[in-house]
Amino acid sequence: MPILARLALRNLLRHPWRTMATVLGVGLGVAAVLATLSVGDNVEANVRDTLQAVSGPADLIVTPGATGRAVMAAAELESTVRADPAVVWAVPVLNTRAEPERDAEAVPGSLLPGIDSGFQLGGRLTELDTTLPFALSEGRLPRAGQREVVIAEGFIAGRGLNIGSTVVFASQAGPLPLTLVGAMDDRVALATTNGGRVGVTHLQDLQEALSLVGRVSHLELQLRPDADVEVVRARLQDAVGDAFTVTYPAGVGDAASGIVQTLQAGLLILAATLMALGGFMAYNTFMAGVVERSREFALLRTVCLRRGDVLRLALAEALWVSLAGVTVGVLLGLGLSYGITRLNAVVVGFEFRTLVVPAVPTLLAAAVGVLVALLAAALPARAASRTTPLSALRSVDDRTPSWQVALGWFLVALGALATRLPWSGMWALVGTALAMAAFFAGVALAGASLIGPAARLAQPLLVRLLGTPGRLSVGFTVRNAPRNGVAIGTVIVGVGLIIGVSAMVTGLNRSIAAWVDTTVVGDLFVTSPVPFAADFATRASAVDGVDAVSGVGLRIVRFEPEGVPRGRSVVLVLVEPERFDPEAGFGALQYVSGQGDAARGFEALSRGGAVLAANTITDRFGVGAGDSARLRTDEGFRDFQIEGVVVDFTSGGETFIGSMLDLERFGGGSPDLFVLTVQPGHRPSEVREALLAAFPDAVLDITLNAEYRAAILELVRRTFTTTNMLLMLAALIAALGVANTLGMNLSRRAFEIAMLRTLGFRRRDVRALVLAEGLTVLSLGAALGVAFGLLLADVIVSGAEALTGYVIAPAIPWRLLVAAALLTPAIGLIASLLPAHRASRLAPRIALGAAERA
């Protein structure tokens, strides 16, 4: 190993705790970036895996034009696709929601309508066993005409079912008794999906039972091994026409992308800031290291090193730190990625199956980590290389030149100004970065002029609490001002980020709560794991206490905005127009100013063939009221006039609201949800009981308004768990920064502390001295951080609006402000404990010979 690399490594190993803290700081930043960048890949991989498992060995599938629960006639379609020479086999599949002998327990909810959580019963040609996407662990396959079923073994065990017994399924056509003849291996393909709530019967039996003879949900195709799948897909698409979609098995899963994009975009800015915070901390360490080792650098300059050699030596240290940081960061990032993906699985409603390590994000995060560490080291390295040989023979003064202090205040003012400027769109990100960088650098430079007054202000309290050590700590804090300034800068950025992001999150939560208040109107929300009977609305209206009944259809449809070649899968919410009658309806929508109103919206919904767009659609794709949206229907793509833009927070905001009159264009069927109001004088909970009694054969999940709102807000809260995880990392990095700085202050003042020990300071006095310094630094950082955070909130909100497409009004997170005021000094105390302990262990004899000098 070259001598400079070896020397750099030894220097780092000389202070293992400090090096570890720096490595961890860089590592946490890398981890945050990697986790954020890999969220999309992981969600996509998991959704694709699930969908691939459902389709088993199929290379392509043919679905109706608009996905959802629509079925299609199979015969003609089968002959068309089988005519293609590349197709080895094409098998029809009919899927339905059914529920075997279920007590009315709650089915886990999903933010993404259409990713179903009910029991999936599939009808397949079981005699073609090579086409089946599952394996049996016990029993045999169902036979045609025998009304038999196989179910995932875990489900069988959970429900206490036995092979040979009859299982009665609640279906859209009423009770469907099937004999259980086999158990599907839980580890294989189909049985691993939908939480194991899957079963397969013979296609023919299911078609007959549901009165859907000749109709299927989709066709599965296997191609010759040498076929070019994309070429065949395009050829088949031409052959079957626009009424059908030929796609990859995993292709139907990209509806999750909108939500993931929103989540990922929101996290990205946070991750970038964490990386910057890690970089600040690395800078702090490197710079303090240069000051601390100026004598050593000077000696090296005297005996053998040129300026360039010293520069390379300092950069070599940064390189070692960055390599270690990247290693730690990638490992931590994978852990974080696992956590975030699992969390998203719950929020978005897919199953967690795998953790992928995407090469590009990993390399990108690693490169960012190395770059940030090297950038952080650049200035300190330059400062080291400018050490004159002569300074080996002279003492070094830590005093900050007055021009630096002036520059610092200028930068603080610039940072504050940057938070006030009207940044718009993605420029808000630049504004956020600029504000944070300027504020941090400013405080770091002007730290000395801040710390003096603050320390003197704190002196009476510290003296009262700690006595002489408290009084001495003021002098220590002031004399360590250059390093403490950088630590305070790190704390300010950390606390400011937490406050700023929390203001954004609080504002978003309030916006969502307001949206829930406005739009989630109705007393009861009725869903079912099986399709509703056609006469449900009529029968429900007749139940005592029920006032209005309004159906809602949820579909995932293809949207082709201009400039997006392959289009996007978006959520289409189909509503009954009467609900939104401004005069008589009980529903309401929040229209974006200047983008339609309730009357125009009602008229459009009553007419059909038109939609309302969510504001996120407008922001992301640049379409608004008066434009048209090209959506795929059963008859191919069709333009729908956009008659208004409304606030909507479902499904990552990529949502259209259409009229129930258009249901047949999007697969037909029955509504997926009914919203009911209760007549005055009736209690919703009593009406719920009456409804359950009125529909004894149906499997109804009936949620009260308060429960429904709570469920939505709970999903929102879960969504922000990821944000909170990253904010915790910010707090951790800031705490590490403070601990690191105090440790370095200690190294610098080891001689003085030892002298104090010689003069009679007890260990606990020394501990108190260091803790007081930590408290002063943290408290000052926290106070300024809170102020900075409140300034930063506006610009972060602008950035978040640009990234997510949501409209957010920043709100002051009062509880967090109080928590920050109380907790930051507590964190400071914890962060100071190790340096304080180290200081108290310094032997008095060090005073008789400089320890660092050999």
Add this chain to the structure above:
Amino acid sequence: MTHAVTSPDRRPPRRDAHALLAVGLHKRYALGSATVEALRGVDLAVGRGEFVAVMGASGSGKSTLLHLLGLLETPDEGRVEIDGLDTSGLGDDALTELRRSRLGFVFQTFELIPNLSARENVLLPADMSGAGAAGRERLARLAAVLGIEDRLDHRPDQLSGGQRQRVALARALINDPVVVLADEPTGNLDSRTGHEVLRLLSHGVRELGWTVVMVTHDARAAMQAERIVFLRDGEVAGTLHTSDTDVQAVFERALGG
């Protein structure tokens, strides 16, 4: 006789030149609004294989002289020649290379790199000048002369003061310098250990041809040199050959007598 070179550490030694030559050195420092003249026209010539001590009271200019001779500072007037090379006008890198190849430094406080072993400390200048292999051969000989063969794999904090100074001396000599500049080399050592170090220095000068310039307060230490140069108020106040004097006379002269 002077000449200019671009790569001073590549140049072969000049046997006909002084090892060290200082001519008319002036150095001024600003001290607040006042200007302090630390050196006022100092001339000094040190021949090869010579051991010269520099003595003087505090503030006499001996540290400044050592800085100028060690190329750590540049004079306001005058010039320094190392091995016949005029160092005036050389850039920072050239000065570093010259220090690395032609000068050796020994400090009062040893100044070893704490996280390198004694061997690595000694070899550092050789490695940096690309003479690692030659340095290793030379290290074996120096370690034997200085009596540190069994301490080479120890870190500085595992060595006694005398051992640290001998390691520092080995580092100063590893590149076969023209001159070793020693700044109070015995200042941090007890008298017995200090005497051993001085004995090593004078042995090296007599038997191995080293050239040493030593700044010291200690008259006994100075007596190990062949010649003592006294500084007073930034000027050379006189010279004594140790063969013609005794410790008491040196002591009195150093006090300004």
